Amino acid sequence: MKLNKQMITGVGGGLLALAVIVLVSAAGAKKKEAAKHENEGRMAFNNTPRPVRYETVAASPLHGRRAYPGIVKASEETALSFRVGGPLTEVNVKLGKTVKKGELLMQIDPRDFEDRIASLEAQLSGAEAVQANADQDYKRIAGLFEEKVVPQSDYDKGKSGLDSADAAVENIKVQLQIARHALKDTSLFAPYDGTVTEQLVENHEMINPGETVLRYHNIQQLEIVVNIPENEIIATPIKSKSKVSVSFPSIRSRSFEARLTEWSTQADALTRTYVAIFEMEAPEGVTVLPGMTATVEPAQADDVASVLTVPVSALVSDTRKGNAVWIYDAEQGKAQLRPVVIGALNGESRVVVVEGLVEGDQVVVTGSRLIHEQLSLETAANR
Incomplete structure (x- = not known):
């Protein structure tokens, strides 16, 4: 009887397991069916024609003036040093003192030289x-050799003695010239009209050759160093002697003219900016010193007075190509994604397109984030 009871229990458990499997299978089928309907609904939604606005690309004026921060530098900056060493015996400079070209700045003790x-x-x-003496000996032996009184060896010996004496004289003359140059180098003269900015040694110190003793610069001509972002370099006139307006925070209500003298054609790897250097004469009546900040405003050139722009809302992100816009194809009623290179803002809501568009392109300006290339479009308006 015990055996039968176990058998009955086993049969009941199998039926229960079968029922559970049937229920799970039914639930899975319902989930699959629901997922299928959801996917179909999503596809239908995604393929539903979208109303969009587009505008035709055309050149427009470049709005606003660009201004770049800059740093003032002296047009000439020099670290002065002696070519020879020795004890310093004379110092004729003071910080901030303006000196003329050729004026004696420092003197090393010249006695050893x-x-x-x-x-x-x-x-x-x-x-x-x-x-x-060697010349007289050679002339005498040469005369005897011509008369064949002395052998060749005596003639060669006399000639060698004269050559050796000549070489010794030339060697000492060269050393004498070097020594005179060294004596001249014990005096440090101003290389140009300028101002002493830093004195690194004191009188009576022992100076080593090549050791920097003074820093010196010319502030009659000033340089303004500016870093221009790469996305704005396209709209900034880069021509030799281009004129710009320079202003200083410490000098209110005045601006000064400067000219472009140098610029880089390779962007900095970290900041992605291009260096431009503008030169100006030191303004009269005010003091402008190296290290001060300035603001540079380039003039708008005729050849960049108009640019292609699109609304900021037209831009979408393309993970492969960066910035992009949707180009509307009126014949097919669809849009195609096109990568673009953008520049600076033009006004408050538009951006300059440097590369990727031409006049006449029809760019989707609203609804661009909800469309894809296979989607049909309905144009709500042509702006």
Whole structure:
């Protein structure tokens, strides 16, 4: 009897499991059916024609003036040093002092260099005496050699002695010239009209060759260094001697004219900006010093007075190509995604398109984020 009870229990459990499987299968089928209807509904929604607005691309004026922050630099900046070493004996400079070209700034003790010159001059006198004696010997032996009184070896010896004496004289003359240059280098002169900005040594210090002792610059001509973003370089006139307006926060209600002198054609790898350097004369009546900030406003050039622009709302993001816009095809009633390169804002709601569009293109300006290339469009308006 016990065995039968177990058998009956086993049969009942199998039926229960079968019922559960049937219920699960039915639930799965219902979910699949619901998912199918949801996908069909989504596809139908996605393929429903969308009303959009588009506008025809045309050139328009470039609005607004661009202004770039800049830093003032001296047109000439020099770190001065001696070519020779020795104790400093004279300092004729003061910070901020304006000096003229050729004015003595510092002096190294010249005594050792003067002694070196005196020694070489004495050596030169001895070498020239030896040279004169060797020349007389050579002339005498050469005469005897022509008369075939002395052998070839005596002639060669006399010629060699004269050549050696000549070389010794030339060597001392070269050393003497170097020593005189070194003596001249004990004096440090102003290379141009300028101003002393920094004194790095004091009088009576021992100076090493090549050690920077002064910093010096010319602030009669100033440079304004500006970094122009890459997306705005297209609308900024880059021509030699182009004129710009420069203003300074510390000098209100005044602006000054500067000219473009240098510019880079390679963008900085980190900031993606191009360096432009403008030069101007130091303004009269006010003090402008290196390190001050300035604002540069380029003039609008005739050849960039008009640009192609689109509303900011027309831009969409293309993960493969960056910025893009939808181009409306009136014949097919569909749109095609086209990558574009954008520049700066033009006004409050439009952006300059540097590359990717031509006049006459029809750009979707509203509803662009809800369409795809296979979607049919209904144009609500042509702006």
